[in-house]
Amino acid sequence: MATGKIVSRLHLLIDRCVRRYTEIEEVSSPTKEIEKDLLLSLSQVLREIQSWINEIASDSSEEAGEKTIDHEDETTAALYDPESEEYLCLERLVADLVGLLGMKSVHVKHLAGNILVEVSESLVESGSQWDDFIRLLCECLRLAVVYSCPIPDSEIGFGSTDLHLLVSDVLKCKLEKANWSTVSDIFRVLRNILKRLSQEENEELLDVYLESVNSTLAKIPWCRVDTLFSHQHGNGERNSQGQNGALGGTPTSEEATVFLGNFVQFLCSVVQQVRFAEDNDGFEPTHLILQKTIELIPDLLCWCQPKLESQSGSCMSRYLGHKLLVLMIRLTYQSNIKCTILLSWLEYLQRHFQGFLQHTLTRFEPDQDNCLEGSPFFVSLSDREVNETHSNHLQRLTVLLFLRCSFTLLYSNRHTNKHCEFDCRKKGMEEMFKWIEGQVPGDTFSDHGTYTKKSVDFSTSFVRLFMHEDDLLFKVLLQLLSIPLHEKELLNVEGHSLQDEEQTILFRLSTLFNPVILFCIFLSELHYDHQVLLDYLISKDIGASCAEYLLRCLRTVCDSWTVFVEFPFEGSTNASSSKRRKVLTENSEVEQNGKLHPQAFEDAKDCLISLQNSVVKLHQKKLFPYNPEALLRRLSRFQELCLSHE
Incomplete structure (x- = not known):
C-alpha cells in the first residue's frame, strides 16, 4: 500500500462518514436512527483504517530503502507547513473526529476516540506526519479546556485573547461548544x-x-480551571455564571468527576512512561512535564477532595483515591521532589488518609482471602468483604507513600542547606515516631521478655499486608532496605541510657524492619516455594525489582549469617531479639532460642538452593530472560555458608 498520501486517504474516508451528520442541526443529541447510522459508518471507518495499518505493516517489512526515503522527504516537506494540502487534510480529519467527542452518545464518542487512536497508529506505521497529528490533538485539548472555562465579563476582551491566538478556524468551529x-x-x-x-x-x-503534552499543559489556563473546580462541591448544579453569557460553564458533578478521573489517570500514565528518558539529562520535556505535574498536585488534591468526601465508599471515590496515591508514589520515584512538597504530601496523608495510617497492621492473618483480588470468584464475596479488600489496597498505597516521603526526608541528600536538612529530618522523625507508636507501643521495645514477639508480629503483618500485590510488595521491601542498622544505638537503647529521640526512632525502625527478618518472613509467606520466586524473577513486570531485592537481601543475609540462622521464623513468644542476640552472645537462653525452629532454616535453605538450581538450568539453556550471573554468585555464596553451617 502506498503511504505517501495516507493523510489524504484518511481525510476522505472520515469526511465521507462524518459530513452528512455534522450538517444536521442538534447533531450533538442525535435521534436513535441517526445514532445507529452513524455508529455503523464509524465502525466501517475503524475497520478500514485497521486494514490499512495491516497492509502498511506488511509492506514495510518487505520494502526498504528508496521508497522509505521518498516518503520521509515528502512528509518532511509537509511537516510544520500549515499551508500544505496534507496538513490541511490532517487538520480537518482531527477536527471532525474531535467534534464527535462532543456528542451525547457514549457509543459515538467511544468509536470516535478509537478511530483517533487508529489514525495515530496508521501515521506511526507509515511515517507520515504523526508529529503534526499529536500537536493538533493537543491543541484541541487546550481549546476544549479554554472554551469549557467561563470567562467573567470583566475579563472579556483581555482574558479571551487566548481563544484566537494562532488557532485555525477549522479547530475553533468544531470546539466552540466543547464541554468538560x-x-x-x-x-x-x-x-x-x-x-x-x-x-x-x-x-x-x-x-x-x-x-x-508539556507545551499544552503549560498553555492551559489553570487559574480558570481552579476557579471552577475549587468551588465545585459535587452538588450537580451549574452556577449562574456558567449560564449567563460566559463561554463554557461550570461542570456538573458527574462531568467534574469523570474529568478528574480521566485527568489523574492520564497523568499517571505519562509519569510512568517518563522513565524511558530518565537517564538523558538533556531531555528537557521529561524534566518539565514532571515539574508541571508536581505543580498540579495541590490543585488536583483540592479538586478531588470534595468527591472523596461526598462520595465516600463509592467506586469513583475509591478510584480517585487510588489514582491520586499512585500518581504521587510514581512521582517520588521519577523526580527529585523538593522537601517542602514531600512535607505537604505527608500533611495531606495525615489529614485525609489518617484512617489508613492508623489502622493496625497486626490484624492481617495468612490466607485471609479465599480468592485472588480481581478473580472471577471475587464476585462471591460479600459487600463488606469487597469493601475491606478495596480498603486494604488503599492502605497499602497510603503506607507506601508515607514511607517514601518520610524516608526521603530522613535519608536523602536533596536538602538545600544544613537548616533544611535539620528541619526535614526532624519532621520526618516526628511522623515516623507517631506512626510506629500507633502501631507498636513504645513499651514493646523496653520489655525484653515480650518485645521480640510483638515486633515480629508487626513485621509479619506488615509483609502480609503487601503480599497480595507483587509490585507494591517489592517496592516497599526495597524501600525498607534503606534503613541503616547501628549496633551501638541498639546497645544504648537496651541499656536505657540513650535519650536522643532520633536514635530511638532509628532503633525502632531497625528492629521492626530488619532486612534479614523481613526476608525470613517473606520466604515463610511464600511457603518456601522456589517456583514462586522463579516466577517473580522471570516476570516482565516485577522481574527486575525481585532480582534487585534478592541480590541486596542475600548480601545482607551473608553478612548477618547468625541472625538468619537463629531467627525464630515462627515468632516464638520466648524468642529474644535477633539484634540483641548479637551483643549478648553469652546468654544461654539466646542459645536455646536460636534452635527453636531449625526446620524453618532448613526450609529456607532448600528454597534458595532449589532456586539456584532452576536458574542455572534455564540459563544454560538460554531461556532465562536476562543475565543472572550476579544473582547466581550471591546464591553460590549462600550455599557455601549453608555447607559450612552443617
Whole structure:
C-alpha cells in the first residue's frame, strides 16, 4: 500500500462518514436512527483504517530503502507547513473526529476516540506526519479546556485573547461548544495513544509526545480551571455564571468527576512512561512535564477532595483515591521532589488518609482471602468483604507513600542547606515516631521478655499486608532496605541510657524492619516455594525489582549469617531479639532460642538452593530472560555458608 498520501486517504474516508451528520442541526443529541447510522459508518471507518495499518505493516517489512526515503522527504516537506494540502487534510480529519467527542452518545464518542487512536497508529506505521497529528490533538485539548472555562465579563476582551491566538478556524468551529465531557474524552484518547507508543518502544516518538503534552499543559489556563473546580462541591448544579453569557460553564458533578478521573489517570500514565528518558539529562520535556505535574498536585488534591468526601465508599471515590496515591508514589520515584512538597504530601496523608495510617497492621492473618483480588470468584464475596479488600489496597498505597516521603526526608541528600536538612529530618522523625507508636507501643521495645514477639508480629503483618500485590510488595521491601542498622544505638537503647529521640526512632525502625527478618518472613509467606520466586524473577513486570531485592537481601543475609540462622521464623513468644542476640552472645537462653525452629532454616535453605538450581538450568539453556550471573554468585555464596553451617 502506498503511504505517501495516507493523510489524504484518511481525510476522505472520515469526511465521507462524518459530513452528512455534522450538517444536521442538534447533531450533538442525535435521534436513535441517526445514532445507529452513524455508529455503523464509524465502525466501517475503524475497520478500514485497521486494514490499512495491516497492509502498511506488511509492506514495510518487505520494502526498504528508496521508497522509505521518498516518503520521509515528502512528509518532511509537509511537516510544520500549515499551508500544505496534507496538513490541511490532517487538520480537518482531527477536527471532525474531535467534534464527535462532543456528542451525547457514549457509543459515538467511544468509536470516535478509537478511530483517533487508529489514525495515530496508521501515521506511526507509515511515517507520515504523526508529529503534526499529536500537536493538533493537543491543541484541541487546550481549546476544549479554554472554551469549557467561563470567562467573567470583566475579563472579556483581555482574558479571551487566548481563544484566537494562532488557532485555525477549522479547530475553533468544531470546539466552540466543547464541554468538560469533551476534555475528558481527549485525555482518554491521548492516554490510549500513549499506551500504543509504549509498545512501540520508539523514544523519538515518545519525546515528541511528551514535548507536545508539556507545551499544552503549560498553555492551559489553570487559574480558570481552579476557579471552577475549587468551588465545585459535587452538588450537580451549574452556577449562574456558567449560564449567563460566559463561554463554557461550570461542570456538573458527574462531568467534574469523570474529568478528574480521566485527568489523574492520564497523568499517571505519562509519569510512568517518563522513565524511558530518565537517564538523558538533556531531555528537557521529561524534566518539565514532571515539574508541571508536581505543580498540579495541590490543585488536583483540592479538586478531588470534595468527591472523596461526598462520595465516600463509592467506586469513583475509591478510584480517585487510588489514582491520586499512585500518581504521587510514581512521582517520588521519577523526580527529585523538593522537601517542602514531600512535607505537604505527608500533611495531606495525615489529614485525609489518617484512617489508613492508623489502622493496625497486626490484624492481617495468612490466607485471609479465599480468592485472588480481581478473580472471577471475587464476585462471591460479600459487600463488606469487597469493601475491606478495596480498603486494604488503599492502605497499602497510603503506607507506601508515607514511607517514601518520610524516608526521603530522613535519608536523602536533596536538602538545600544544613537548616533544611535539620528541619526535614526532624519532621520526618516526628511522623515516623507517631506512626510506629500507633502501631507498636513504645513499651514493646523496653520489655525484653515480650518485645521480640510483638515486633515480629508487626513485621509479619506488615509483609502480609503487601503480599497480595507483587509490585507494591517489592517496592516497599526495597524501600525498607534503606534503613541503616547501628549496633551501638541498639546497645544504648537496651541499656536505657540513650535519650536522643532520633536514635530511638532509628532503633525502632531497625528492629521492626530488619532486612534479614523481613526476608525470613517473606520466604515463610511464600511457603518456601522456589517456583514462586522463579516466577517473580522471570516476570516482565516485577522481574527486575525481585532480582534487585534478592541480590541486596542475600548480601545482607551473608553478612548477618547468625541472625538468619537463629531467627525464630515462627515468632516464638520466648524468642529474644535477633539484634540483641548479637551483643549478648553469652546468654544461654539466646542459645536455646536460636534452635527453636531449625526446620524453618532448613526450609529456607532448600528454597534458595532449589532456586539456584532452576536458574542455572534455564540459563544454560538460554531461556532465562536476562543475565543472572550476579544473582547466581550471591546464591553460590549462600550455599557455601549453608555447607559450612552443617
